[in-house]
Amino acid sequence: METRLGVFLCNCGGAIKNIDFDAVVNRIAKSPGVSCVNLSSNLCLEEGKMKMLSCIKEENLERVVVAACSPEFQEHSFGKVLEKAGLNGNLISLANIREQCSWAHEGDVTGKATELVEMAINRTRLLQPVEKRESPVNRDVLVIGGGFSAINVALQLSRIGLRTTLLEEAAVLGDGAEKLESFYNFETGSMMSAVEGDRNIEVLTSARVTTMEGKVGDFRVGITRDGEEVFHEYGAIVLATGYQTELASDFGMKLDAKIVSQEQFRSMLRAPGLETEPKSIGLMFDFCDENSRLATLATLHNALEAKKKWGSEVYVFYKSIKVDSEGAERLYQEARDCGVVFLKSESAPKITAENGRVKIEARDVFLGEDIILACDVLVGEELHLPVKWSERLSSLLKIRKDSRGFLQDENVHLYPVGSERKGIFFVGSCRGDLDLRRVLTDISSVVMSIRELLSSGNILTDVERVRADPQKCVACLTCIRVCPHHAIQLVRAGNGKEVAGISNLACYACGICAGLCPAKAIRFQGYRDEEILAQIDGIGESLEGRHIAFCCEHSAYAAADLAGKLRLHYPEGLRIIRVPCAGQVDVFHILKAFEKGAAAVLVMGCEEGACHHITGNIRAKERVEYCNMLLKEVGVDGRPAAMFNLSPNAPHKFAKAANEMTKMAKESGR
Amino acid sequence: MEEIRQLLAPYKKVLVAGCGTCVTVCWAGGEKEVAILASQLKLARSPQGKKTVILEATVERQCEREMVTEIRDKVAEAEAVISLACGSGVQTMAEMFEDKPVFPGVNTTFIGMPEEEGLWVEMCGACGDCFLDRTGGVCPIVRCAKGLLNGPCGGTRKGGKCEIDPDKDCAWVLIHRRREKQGRLDVMRKYYPPKNYGAVKRPGKVRAAKA
Numbered sequence: 075m076e077t078r079l080g081v082f083l084c085n086c087g088g089a090i091k092n093i094d095f096d097a098v099v100n101r102i103a104k105s106p107g108v109s110c111v112n113l114s115s116n117l118c119l120e121e122g123k124m125k126m127l128s129c130i131k132e133e134n135l136e137r138v139v140v141a142a143c144s145p146e147f148q149e150h151s152f153g154k155v156l157e158k159a160g161l162n163g164n165l166i167s168l169a170n171i172r173e174q175c176s177w178a179h180e181g182d183v184t185g186k187a188t189e190l191v192e193m194a195i196n197r198t199r200l201l202q203p204v205e206k207r208e209s210p211v212n213r214d215v216l217v218i219g220g221g222f223s224a225i226n227v228a229l230q231l232s233r234i235g236l237r238t239t240l241l242e243e244a245a246v247l248g249d250g251a252e253k254l255e256s257f258y259n260f261e262t263g264s265m266m267s268a269v270e271g272d273r274n275i276e277v278l279t280s281a282r283v284t285t286m287e288g289k290v291g292d293f294r295v296g297i298t299r300d301g302e303e304v305f306h307e308y309g310a311i312v313l314a315t316g317y318q319t320e321l322a323s324d325f326g327m328k329l330d331a332k333i334v335s336q337e338q339f340r341s342m343l344r345a346p347g348l349e350t351e352p353k354s355i356g357l358m359f360d361f362c363d364e365n366s367r368l369a370t371l372a373t374l375h376n377a378l379e380a381k382k383k384w385g386s387e388v389y390v391f392y393k394s395i396k397v398d399s400e401g402a403e404r405l406y407q408e409a410r411d412c413g414v415v416f417l418k419s420e421s422a423p424k425i426t427a428e429n430g431r432v433k434i435e436a437r438d439v440f441l442g443e444d445i446i447l448a449c450d451v452l453v454g455e456e457l458h459l460p461v462k463w464s465e466r467l468s469s470l471l472k473i474r475k476d477s478r479g480f481l482q483d484e485n486v487h488l489y490p491v492g493s494e495r496k497g498i499f500f501v502g503s504c505r506g507d508l509d510l511r512r513v514l515t516d517i518s519s520v521v522m523s524i525r526e527l528l529s530s531g532n533i534l535t536d537v538e539r540v541r542a543d544p545q546k547c548v549a550c551l552t553c554i555r556v557c558p559h560h561a562i563q564l565v566r567a568g569n570g571k572e573v574a575g576i577s578n579l580a581c582y583a584c585g586i587c588a589g590l591c592p593a594k595a596i597r598f599q600g601y602r603d604e605e606i607l608a609q610i611d612g613i614g615e616s617l618e619g620r621h622i623a624f625c626c627e628h629s630a631y632a633a634a635d636l637a638g639k640l641r642l643h644y645p646e647g648l649r650i651i652r653v654p655c656a657g658q659v660d661v662f663h664i665l666k667a668f669e670k671g672a673a674a675v676l677v678m679g680c681e682e683g684a685c686h687h688i689t690g691n692i693r694a695k696e697r698v699e700y701c702n703m704l705l706k707e708v709g710v711d712g713r714p715a716a717m718f719n720l721s722p723n724a725p726h727k728f729a730k731a732a733n734e735m736t737k738m739a740k741e742s743g744r
Numbered sequence: 745m746e747e748i749r750q751l752l753a754p755y756k757k758v759l760v761a762g763c764g765t766c767v768t769v770c771w772a773g774g775e776k777e778v779a780i781l782a783s784q785l786k787l788a789r790s791p792q793g794k795k796t797v798i799l800e801a802t803v804e805r806q807c808e809r810e811m812v813t814e815i816r817d818k819v820a821e822a823e824a825v826i827s828l829a830c831g832s833g834v835q836t837m838a839e840m841f842e843d844k845p846v847f848p849g850v851n852t853t854f855i856g857m858p859e860e861e862g863l864w865v866e867m868c869g870a871c872g873d874c875f876l877d878r879t880g881g882v883c884p885i886v887r888c889a890k891g892l893l894n895g896p897c898g899g900t901r902k903g904g905k906c907e908i909d910p911d912k913d914c915a916w917v918l919i920h921r922r923r924e925k926q927g928r929l930d931v932m933r934k935y936y937p938p939k940n941y942g943a944v945k946r947p948g949k950v951r952a953a954k955a
Contacts, residue, residue: 549769550770551858551861552862555860592769592771592775593774593775594775594776594779662776662783665780665783666783669786669787705787707745708745708749
């Protein structure tokens with residue numbers, strides 16, 4: 075029996091002027107399965123939704139298509155209407171006839187609007203219900219690290235009733251935190267005693283993580299201490315492993331009293347009675363590493379303190395001073411006022427030893443002259459580096475590092491404290507060069523995120539929105555290797571066969587796995603092959619003169635909406651198919667569009683480095699290349715498939731891409 | 745692709761047959777590759793303008809007669825078959841359906857393992873006289889460009905790469921490192937006479953012990 079499908083059209087209170095709604099109604103009323111068509115002018119209002127609800131009930135509808143504004147506005151609340159009517163909230167499609175049709179083109183667009191509704195109807199017929207379920211999660215948190223950030227995360231989590239384990243590789247907790255005391259004028263003693271008295275915090279020192287399995291809400295971590303491995307379970311993991319410093323160069327000399335690190339210089343400053351106080355001191359920073367927030371702070375602090383304590387001559391060599399950390403500008407001003415001399419040089423000074431002193435030669439940018447100084451002590455440039463065990467931790471926890479080796483990939487969507495894996499967070503200087511204020515913000519962010527995730531003890535998830543069919547899965551491990559969120563692992567199916575198991579909890583529903591599965595075993599509800607191809611079929615018998623754009627809902631789809639709002643016109647032949655990530659688009663979806671005669675296919679995703687699913691847009695780009703090669707092999711030249719990267723706030727770029735592709739297709743006679 | 749098109753040029757109805765086991769795992773002939781090739785063939789505009797009908801089917805293992813019979817109806821319908829299985833699969837199909845031309849759609853190249861997702865490397869030459877016990881589990885016959893039994897040659901590059909291809913590891917460096925780890929470097933000094941490359945009498949035939 076045909077499924078009973080209802081179509082609800084909305085003219086947006088008259089804001090959609092260039093569509094003849096009666097003609098659309100007449101056309102789609104004939105579509106198979108459509109049992110009722112309603113025209114409204116206020117579907118988004120309570121009144122409109124009530125009408126929709128009663129219609130679903132009266133007409134016994136099983137599925138719904140709404141043709142109105144962009145799904146951005148009301149998709150969620152229409153889903154709720156379905157649920158109220160006793161239907162599954164997944165059994166609905168939206169045809170975006172406002173932003174991506176009426177507003178995007180001049181003149182009558184009844185034809186295009188009808189096609190968009192037909193595309194949605196075709197998809198909706200095939201939709202399958204997706205249930206939701208509460209999954210229990212472990213509420214304990216593992217915090218790796220024993221410094222300022224780690225301790226404060228543990229203390230704050232304890233305050234909201236979550237238990238933590240503080241795991242430190244060193245023998246004592248809070249060793250590094252002491253360094254901060256003199257920097258920021260606070261004392262760490264109370265923090266340490268608070269940890270001791272807190273029953274929600276378990277402290278494990280001289281311990282290291284040796285294995286890690288599982289997913290958010292259920293991480294199984296092997297911890298080795300005194301040569302013995304024990305297993306603990308946690309709902310979330312926080313990495314707060316800090317940083318380490320290293321002198322940028324040893325200047326070809328052995329490190330002796332004359333050339334010291336910032337840290338050694340600091341100990342000299344704090345030593346009760348130094349035999350001979352240095353009369354002239356040189357400090358340098360920012361030559362080898364321009365990401366020098368902490369180095370700047372350390373240099374300014376130390377220069378000022380040396381001036382005040384010893385009254386020495388203090389010279390600071392630098393390339394550029396960045397004072398974006400809290401208090402840095404004040405420190406700089408104070409240092410200048412006290413008589414610290416700042417010398418700007420484009421390249422690192424030449425350092426040699428002369429008569430037991432350090433000779434520093436540099437060319438001052440402002441004076442335009444060479445400067446030669448002999449100092450008693452040189453404080454060398456210090457690099458802030460990831461701790462040695464970052465490498466091991468990142469491979470153990472399967473998380474990406476940035477180009478400098480700090481934990482956390484350089485992806486804007488992960489900032490401030492997220493990782494690509496649900497339930498694993500970073501805090502503080504393990505993820506980069508952060509000053510205290512930024513660290514405090516990190517601590518708050520991570521505590522908020524964990525509270526949201528774990529405090530109720532349950533997480534509401536879609537059940538098997540993305541699923542590998544155990545009958546078809548050949549356990550090739552492709553999906554396990556490509557999943558950017560590490561949400562897939564091998565599991566035993568009912569018949570004992572090993573197959574890919576996708577975790578409801580850890581999955582972000584990007585579909586990258588589905589786009590690559592060589593056995594076509596992965597079914598992503600709402601974006602299954604049949605559902606995508608049904609949309610292409612909905613356009614009509616032939617796609618002549620049509621351009622298909624697979625648009626990532628995070629970027630290009632939103633950019634297209636914005637283009638409509640701004641009335642940036644682009645060719646009417648463009649048909650947008652919304653996808654969760656450009657990485658979900660399968661080569662053969664693109665080929666199918668060409669088979670039906672499409673003039674061009676655009677795959678549009680986020681800017682590189684800004685993919686919500688880390689690698690989706692890169693994979694899409696590779697796939698489009700591959701697709702053009704396949705097309706060329708069979709005589710379709712001119713690279714008719716193209717990849718575009720754009721951000722959601724780039725409507726002009728969207729319109730330009732659509733125009734360019736149309737022009738190109740015309741020129742090659744398609 | 746050009747080769748495939750020429751092979752199929754005379755036929756109006758063609759079955760693209762995939763295999764659901766090894767070639768699926770290595771992205772060469774599973775259901776997805778079948779769909780891609782079918783789509784490509786449909787897109788290929790034949791010079792006479794005649795339309796070719798393309799059928800698609802994938803069986804669990806094309807090298808098993810019992811499994812191949814599952815698609816006999818589709819084979820019967822088609823004028824020719826292009827098989828995306830390995831050479832064994834193609835031959836099984838050809839044997840099962842002797843009246844139909846069965847063409848190979850992939851060039852099977854080696855027995856290997858995945859190094860990362862989408863990248864495979866050759867590991868075994870199926871020579872029939874395994875040498876791995878002497879080489880710390882690294883096969884120099886296929887992993888050394890020269891197949892040396894007494895290596896390395898004089899051309900090893902800095903960083904342990906092969907002189908023939910700097911992207912590939914020198915097998916004998918790998919062997920040395922492996923044996924070093926095991927404290928069994930003494931074996932490196934041993935000389936191995938030329939190997940018996942005729943251990944398998946072609947065609948190979950193995951009967952499992954009736955256990």
